[in-house]
Amino acid sequence: MTDKLNSYRNQPDEHGHFGTYGGRYVAETLMPLVLELEREYKAAKADPAFHRQFEDLLEHYVGRPSPLYYAESLTAKLRQDAPEGKGAQIWFKRDELNHTGAHKINNCIGQILLAIRMGKTRIIAETGAGQHGVATATVCARFGLPCVVYMGATDAARQQPNVFRMKLLGAEVVPVQSGAATLKDAMNEALRDWVANVDDTFYIIGTAAGPHPYPELVRDFQSVIGREAREQLMNRTGRLPDMLVAAIGGGSNAIGLFHPFLDDRDVAMLGVEAAGHGLDKEHAASLTGGAPGILHGNKTYLLQDEDGQITEAHSISAGLDYPGIGPEHAWLKENGRVEYTSITDKEALDAFQLLCRTEGIIPALEPSHAIAAVAKRARDMDQDQIILANLCGRGDKDIFTVAEALGVDL
Amino acid sequence: MNRIEQAFGKGHPALVCFLTAGDGDTAANLDALVEGGADVVELGMPFTDPMADGPAIQAADLRSLAKGTTTRDVLDIAAAFRSRHPDVPLVLMGYANPMVRRGPEWFAAEAAKAGVDGVICVDIPPEEDASLGPALRDNGIAPIRLATPTTNARRLPAVLEGSAGFLYYVSVAGITGMQQAAAGSVDRAVADIKAKSDLPVAVGFGVRTPEQAATIAAVADGVVVGSALVELVGEHGENAPTHIRELTQALAQAVHNARKDAA
Ligand SMILES: Cc1ncc(COP(=O)(O)O)c(C=O)c1O
Numbered sequence: 001m002t003d004k005l006n007s008y009r010n011q012p013d014e015h016g017h018f019g020t021y022g023g024r025y026v027a028e029t030l031m032p033l034v035l036e037l038e039r040e041y042k043a044a045k046a047d048p049a050f051h052r053q054f055e056d057l058l059e060h061y062v063g064r065p066s067p068l069y070y071a072e073s074l075t076a077k078l079r080q081d082a083p084e085g086k087g088a089q090i091w092f093k094r095d096e097l098n099h100t101g102a103h104k105i106n107n108c109i110g111q112i113l114l115a116i117r118m119g120k121t122r123i124i125a126e127t128g129a130g131q132h133g134v135a136t137a138t139v140c141a142r143f144g145l146p147c148v149v150y151m152g153a154t155d156a157a158r159q160q161p162n163v164f165r166m167k168l169l170g171a172e173v174v175p176v177q178s179g180a181a182t183l184k185d186a187m188n189e190a191l192r193d194w195v196a197n198v199d200d201t202f203y204i205i206g207t208a209a210g211p212h213p214y215p216e217l218v219r220d221f222q223s224v225i226g227r228e229a230r231e232q233l234m235n236r237t238g239r240l241p242d243m244l245v246a247a248i249g250g251g252s253n254a255i256g257l258f259h260p261f262l263d264d265r266d267v268a269m270l271g272v273e274a275a276g277h278g279l280d281k282e283h284a285a286s287l288t289g290g291a292p293g294i295l296h297g298n299k300t301y302l303l304q305d306e307d308g309q310i311t312e313a314h315s316i317s318a319g320l321d322y323p324g325i326g327p328e329h330a331w332l333k334e335n336g337r338v339e340y341t342s343i344t345d346k347e348a349l350d351a352f353q354l355l356c357r358t359e360g361i362i363p364a365l366e367p368s369h370a371i372a373a374v375a376k377r378a379r380d381m382d383q384d385q386i387i388l389a390n391l392c393g394r395g396d397k398d399i400f401t402v403a404e405a406l407g408v409d410l
Numbered sequence: 411m412n413r414i415e416q417a418f419g420k421g422h423p424a425l426v427c428f429l430t431a432g433d434g435d436t437a438a439n440l441d442a443l444v445e446g447g448a449d450v451v452e453l454g455m456p457f458t459d460p461m462a463d464g465p466a467i468q469a470a471d472l473r474s475l476a477k478g479t480t481t482r483d484v485l486d487i488a489a490a491f492r493s494r495h496p497d498v499p500l501v502l503m504g505y506a507n508p509m510v511r512r513g514p515e516w517f518a519a520e521a522a523k524a525g526v527d528g529v530i531c532v533d534i535p536p537e538e539d540a541s542l543g544p545a546l547r548d549n550g551i552a553p554i555r556l557a558t559p560t561t562n563a564r565r566l567p568a569v570l571e572g573s574a575g576f577l578y579y580v581s582v583a584g585i586t587g588m589q590q591a592a593a594g595s596v597d598r599a600v601a602d603i604k605a606k607s608d609l610p611v612a613v614g615f616g617v618r619t620p621e622q623a624a625t626i627a628a629v630a631d632g633v634v635v636g637s638a639l640v641e642l643v644g645e646h647g648e649n650a651p652t653h654i655r656e657l658t659q660a661l662a663q664a665v666h667n668a669r670k671d672a673a
Contacts (some may be wrong), residue, residue: 015537023538025506027462029558029583031535032565178468179458188461195462196584198560294506294533294541295459307481308511310458 008262008337011328016212019334022327024211026297029195034297038213040118045220050113057109058224061142064106066225067094068232068388074358078378088242088381090374092391093229093257096363102393103225103253104135108204110221112139115202122201123147126190128155128183128249129319129366130162131393132206137171139204147171150189152182155318162397180312183249183322187296207250208326211297215326222256229388230260241388243268243377247370248340249284249319251326253392258338268339271329272373274315275342282314285342286325287333300327316345316405317365319393343369349405351375352395364393365401413499413527414552414575417449418610423627424449425665426612427658428503428636430456430470431487432479434643434650440491442651443639444498446658447666450576450612450632451491452530454640455484455504462505462532464587466637469644481508481517485524492525501554501575503530506541514545521551528552528575536568543572552576557603559583559595566606576610576632577603581617587637590616597629620664627668635661 011018016038024034044050058064071090079087095103115123123145127133133149140147149166153175156163166173179185194203208218226244233241244261246254248271261267276283283289286301293302295310303311303323313323332338343351348365351372355363363371367390374389381387395402403410417424427448429439433456443451456474460467484502491500502521509517509531521529529551534542536555546553552575560583561569570577579599581591600611613626614634623633642653 023541024535025533025538025541026535027532027558028535028556028569029560029580031537032560032562035565178472184459188459191461192464192585196588198583294510296461297533299541302507304507304511306511308457308508309475310507 009259011331012212012216016216018328018331021299021330022212022215023299024297025294025299026211027195029198033198034211036118037114040114041213041217044114044117053113054110058106062099062105062109063097064224065228065232066097068229068236069094071359074355077358078375079383082379085383086379086381087383088378088385088387089383090378091233091241091386091388093225093388095225095253095390095392096367096394100131100135100138101396102131102135102364103222103256104132104206105138106224106256107206107218107221107252108135108139110217111202111204112143112145115145115204116143118202120200120202121145122197123204124150124190124193124201125204125206126150126183126186127206128186128321129317130155130159130166130397131319133171133173134162134165134169136204137166137169140171141169148193149173150176150186150193152176152180152186154181155183155186158401159318159397160400182313182318184310184313191296206252208252208255208328209250209296209298209300209324215298215328218252219255219259219328222252223259225253225256225390226258226260229257233386233388237386240264240267242381242385243270243387245270245272245370245374245377245387246390247272247320247366247392248325248329249322249366250324251329253390255326255328257390262337269337270373270377271338271340272369273340273342274317274320274369275344276314278344279342282312283342284313284315284320284322286323287329287340288342290323292330295324298327300330301325316348316401317369319364319366320369341373343372347372349402352402361391362395363391364395365398367392413497414450416497417499418576418631420449422666423630423668424612424632425662426450426452426614426632426634427639428452428454428634429639429643430454430467430474431484432456432474432477433470433640435648436487437490438651439643439654441494442655443658444495446655447662448658450499450501452501452503452634453484453488455481455502455508457505457508460505462585464585464637466587466641466644470640473644485520488521488526489524499527500525501528501530502526504532506531506533510541514542518545518549518551522549526551528554530554530556530578532556536572539572554578556580559599563602566603570607570609573609576612577607578634579603579611579613579630580615581613582615584615586615588616590622593625593629596626600630620660623661624664624668627665633665
């Protein structure tokens with residue numbers, strides 16, 4: 001047993017701080033709402049009926065538990081190029097098999113139940129890749145609430161299928177033109193909507209970032225990933241993994257996988273940011289290439305210049321194309337519990353194709369970053385070691401982007 | 411009495427005018443505000459992600475940043491203003507990240523050196539005061555807080571605690587430059603605040619015309635006008651000062667005489 005003082009799992013503190021990160025850096029208009037959400041979330045956490053409803057929907061609507069899959073063929077393939085006796089076993093948590101095709105739905109189910117508890121009648125969200133927008137539109141359709149999704153115009157163009165899916169589900173998709181017209185600009189616009197519609201509107205944030213209590217509640221809703229994975233791997237192998245790997249945009253699928261294992265000191269963890277064109281060029285690796293600052297309600301690592309102006313992120317993956325990161329990751333980087341690395345567009349594209357060919361699974365470009373990191377690490381690990389990676393989304397939405405990157409005319 | 415106290419102690423409501431630093435010929439535009447009769451000048455620090463601002467101020471921030479405006483430039487604009495106008499209170503308004511980037515102490519000390527009287531930081535609520543407030547107070551700069559229609563009676567004392575200069579009442583839940591609040595709700599809100607605090611209360615968000623300003627000034631200690639002025643810079647560029655002076659004059663006349671006219 002780990003005592004509380006020595007635990008990595010008892011953050012944030014009562015002010016929503018993860019060490020020096022996190023907090024509630026919002027305009028005064030939003031502050032009373034954020035405090036109300038915190039009270040309501042505390043009450044919901046203590047309410048067995050809330051948990052029952054959440055779990056019931058996850059099982060029967062989302063399709064949980066998602067499988068834990070031993071990727072035997074990928075493991076064998078990577079062992080071909082590994083030194084003698086090396087090449088760890090690779091296991092995937094198959095959250096791409098969830099309803100709507102990514103982990104995002106886990107969080108949306110939790111937040112819409114909170115919204116309903118709070119009597120809110122209108123839902124807004126921001127989206128990058130469109131996966132969170134689709135998941136939000138989905139739960140809004142399911143519960144009969146109107147839904148407005150803000151999406152950067154650049155992202156809307158490169159994720160057309162998801163834009164249409166959201167519309168089919170009855171959501172209004174608002175393309176945002178400001179800045180580079182990607183995820184950060186969508187989040188600005190969602191915040192502007194929220195501040196003008198505080199009475200009736202609930203903002204479903206799509207990642208483990210934003211003002212407290214969002215990073216905490218998104219993490220808690222996504223932690224179903226790590227809890228299931230832990231139990232599944234124990235049942236199948238009788239042991240814990242040696243290393244967890246997950247891609248990081250804002251950090252929700254990663255914290256969802258990592259959090260239940262944080263106090264298992266022998267489990268190494270690797271968060272994978274998007275290195276875009278390269279860390280010396282345009283990228284989206286806030287932890288590796290950024291510095292602490294304040295944006296979108298929290299203190300965390302940000303891509304910014306020496307005056308604190310936010311710089312544009314770049315990744316081939318719209319879901320990772322964000323200049324910030326959830327505050328708990330900033331804390332986990334600083335205390336060294338989790339290692340963070342980055343993968344370029346090109347490496348992710350290679351890993352995308354590798355998984356298609358070896359396992360018959362088309363991954364999203366986001367987890368393709370994790371797969372690329374897995375391939376690099378597996379070759380240095382022993383064959384009896386286990387890497388467990390989060391396959392947090394499927395790649396249907398990305399086939400146009402990939403075709404373009406590969407120079408294929410569809 | 412400090413400069414802010416003097417501005418609110420003239421026996422008539424104060425006109426508070428906002429412009430974004432580095433947008434257009436800022437020095438000339440600021441001079442036009444003073445010539446037009448502004449009692450307090452708010453200088454916006456441009457930010458890439460002004461999430462509490464509407465289209466007018468967003469555009470001004472982007473225009474300024476596109477010209478390469480740095481934090482140093484903003485401080486230099488402030489310092490030059492102070493030497494031209496030794497008595498007019500100057501308040502910096504902006505977002506947290508540019509203010510804390512080199513450390514709150516650095517920012518507060520530089521702002522003090524530039525002759526800045528107060529700082530309004532949109533996204534540092536009282537709960538996160540430690541990120542900037544102590545550094546401002548140590549340097550003799552007033553941390554000016556915002557209260558809004560969502561700031562309820564239970565919360566108001568926390569907002570007032572540690573505030574100085576004046577209290578900025580945001581009359582509508584929303585972003586800058588959009589709709590205007592009903593006069594009745596502003597009247598009540600200002601009365602509620604004044605029952606709990608001796609600070610002057612300036613009211614802003616959505617005030618565009620002298621008529622609107624007069625209505626607010628009848629019940630508040632000050633009226634803040636931003637987007638309407640910022641739009642003139644966008645529209646007229648280098649020729650903005652004449653237009654800014656004209657609008658400011660009309661606003662100042664309306665605000666300064668609002669009590670007399672209402673009585
Ligand atoms: C499939 C998938 N994975 C990962 C992400 C990145 O978000 P997070 O880091 O919060 O998991 C996204 C975001 O859109 C996504 O769609």
